[in-house]
Amino acid sequence: MSENTAGDSGTRGDSSPEPDADAAEGAADDRPTVYDLAPDCTLEDTDVDALYHAEVNGVVDYGVFVDLSDAVSGLVHESNLDGDYAVGDRLIVRLTEVKENGDVAFDDVDPDDYRTETVAHEPAVSRVRGLAPGDEATVEGEVVQAKQTGGPTIFAVADASGVVSCAAFESAGVRAYPEVEVGDMVHVSGTIESREDALQLEVDSLKRLPDGRAAEARERFEAALDERAEPADVDPLVEWEAFEPIHEDLRDLARLLRRTVLAGRPIRVRHHADGDGMCAAIPVQLAVENFVREVHGDPDAPRHLFKRLPSKAPYYEMEDVTRDLNFALEGRARHGQKLPFLLMLDNGSTEEDVPAYENLAHYDIPIAAVDHHHPDPEAVEPLLDAHVNPYLHGEDYRVTTGMMCVELARLIDPSLTEELEHVPAVAGLSDRSKAEAMDDYVALAEGAGYDESDLLDIGEALDYAAHWLRYSEGKTLVNDALNVGCDDEERHEELVEFLSERAERDVERQLDAVDDHVEHERLASGAHLYRIDLDEYAHRFTYPAPGKTTGELHDEKVTETGDPVITIGYGPDFCVLRSDGVRLDIPNMVTELNEELPEAGVSGGGHLVVGSIKFVKGRRSEVIEALVEKMAGAEIDEALSSTIALDD
Structure with missing residues (x-):
């Protein structure tokens, strides 16, 4: 029995005087309690020998029938009556017996003095996970979405085990239970039915919990979410001492993402549109979507609750954040969703990201970043809920974002491990990583059936696809190229062959166009400096883009010379920088x-050896000459040289 609120003291019958207030207060602990059941109370809310307020609903020769609530009724036998009653009369009864057949027996009682307590119905609460069609169920949880359709109002209610769609009908297109809002803790009761391969609760009642009970329910809810949000206990794919502290940060982020899904909040991913960015985003997308599907019990749920989009710039541009914010606000207005959690991948660690983050802060949108670019932690971390970056642990860009995000995906959904074994090697080769674990990653991929040429082709195919996709997700195409979430191995191989061959053809065509116009000088440090005006001499608006063109030219010169090399590819208001064997520290x-x-x-950034810079068009000459002067004084560092690997 649940006692909610104490009522006024009194005696039976309207003609009986109220007890003296002072006497009642002094005798409060000694007076018997008479319970007043709420209309929806059931026998589960009663106790034998307790006293209840009742109302006569029928008079027969052998006694009177009384109601304690809409669902609790019984007989006061004539032998246990103290007076004469008519339908509608109020009396106090003692519950004496609940018989095996469900009949309830009462005695008529007449306490001299008593206190009243109201009893609210305490339904047996069911967990969302485990519900089945035909069940009569009550779910306690948080409303995470309230969507009005042309017919019923659809509430999504989350408990720690999952999220269930609840259909409440007032009239066509009219908001049912308008007092219930997203974020409220509720009890929702009804019948479970199957709708389009997903469970739906057909609502009989939906009630906001009062403040005290809501606080208790939320405390239980939050504790249970914390427990289920725990990530899988998996070790990294390769043994790598440098990765250990990063892995702990990834565990914390995996916990946060799982909790976000359990709480019914959408997730929006922004990632760099290149091979490493794709290798970061696709595994995380697959893992999160699997978990969303599990939590919601709806194969279509990921389509509404997860969105991945590439970013062309090496930071979160105002154009991108404006689009994302507008999409989120429209989703809240049209579909009653919570505002999303933003996950930045292979991007998001620098001061250039701050204006976009500050824009999201107006709406309290949580943000996390996994990135291997040189960070500005003092600038971004006040605006981030989580920040994973190798530089924060004394490592650097050689730990690629793709390597980190494969582990993040496995912490969210370890069943993906076998499917992802080749992805860290693709990420590392795409980003030309010289990480000490690269040999182990390549060996792991070889064990999964990919030789190094396969991995390079996949990376090239991803770059080529990303270029033409521009701002589109291209989910199936990219998944097939990476062979993650792909259901046709033969199609994967044919697609990679086609895309990588076209990419190679277009790169050769671009290098042929620029080769005769490359300027060369030898710096005092002994490093070679190559410059190319991409605006004048490169094919524009096609593959490869300026960054890729500069990178391919740079790799060609590194192979030719075997010496430290710096390459600058520039346009009217930008330049792309690459170095090999020279510590530039571009940020x-x-x-x-x-x-x-x-x-x-001037704006931009990157790593110690690769980056991009923007500037005012009319100041290009001064900016580039100042850059060259700084490069001339840069330290030669063999640890940053790929010629060591070439010599081997």
Whole structure:
């Protein structure tokens, strides 16, 4: 029995005087309690020998029938009556027996003084996970979505075990239970039915829990979410001491993402549109979508609750955040969803990301970033709920985002392990990583049936697809190219062959166009410096884009010389930087250029050996000459050289 609120003291019958207030207060602990059942109370809310307020609903020769609530009725036998009653009379009864057949017996009682307590119905609460068609169920949970259709109102209610869709009908297109809002803790009761391969609760009643009970329910809910959000206990794919502290950060993020799904919040992913970015985003997408499907029991749920989009810029541009924010606000208005959790992959760690993050902060949108670019933690971390970056643990860009996100995906859904074994090697080769674990990753991929040429072709195919997809997700195409979530091995092989061959053809065509126009000089440090005006001499608006063109030219020169090499590819208001065997520290160069040439509007960043910079068009000459001067004084560092591997 649940006692909710104490009522006024009194005696039976309207003609009986109320007890003296002072006497009642002094005798409060000694007076018997008479319970007043709420209309929806059942026998489960009663106790034998307890006293109840009742109302006569029928008079027969052998006694009177009384109601305690809509569902609790019984007989006061004539032998146990103290007076004469008519239908509608109120009396106090003692529940004496609940018989095996369900009949309930009462005695008529007449306490001199008593206190009243109201009893709210405490239904037997069912877990969402385990519901089946035909069940009569009551679910306690949080409303995570309230969507009005042309027919019923659809409420999504989450408990720690899952999320169930609840259909409540007032009239066609009219909002049912308008007092219930997203974020409320509720009890929802009804019958479970199957709708389009998903479970749906047909609502009989939906009630917001009062403040005290809501707080208790939320405390239970949050504790249960924490327990189920725990990530899988899996070790990294390869043994790598440098990765251990990063793996702990990934565990924390996996816990946060699982909890986000359990709480019914959508997730939106932004990732760099290149091979490493794709290798980061696709495994995470597959893992999160699997978990969404499990939690919601609806094969279509991921389509509404997960969205992945590439970003062309090496930071979160205002254009992208405006699109994302508008999409989120429209989703809340049209579909009653919570605002999403934003996950930045292979992007999102630098000061250039701050304006976009500050825009999202107006709406309290949570953000996490997994990135291997040189970070500005003091700038971004006040705006992030989680930040995973190898630089935060004394490592660097050689730990690629794809390597990290494969482990993140496995922590969310370890069943994907076998399908993802080749992906870290693809990510590392795509990003030209010189990580000490690269040999182990390549060996792991070989064990899964991919030789190094296969891995390089997959990376090239991903880059080529990403270029033409531009701002589109291209889920099936990219999954097939990476062979993750692909259901046709033969199609994967044919697609990779087609895309990689076209990419190779277009790269050769581009290099043929620029080769005769490359400027070369030897710096005092002994490094070779190559420059190319991409705006004048490269094919535009086609593959490869300026960044890829600069990278391919750079790799060609590294192979030719075997020496430290710096390559600059520039256009009217940008330049792309690559180095091999030279420690450029591009983020620091950007900071210095802003101090030296404040009118040039320099922005950008990257790693120690690769990056991109934007500037005011009319200041291009000063910016590039200042860059070259800094490069001339940059330290030669064999640890950053690929010629070591070439010599081997």
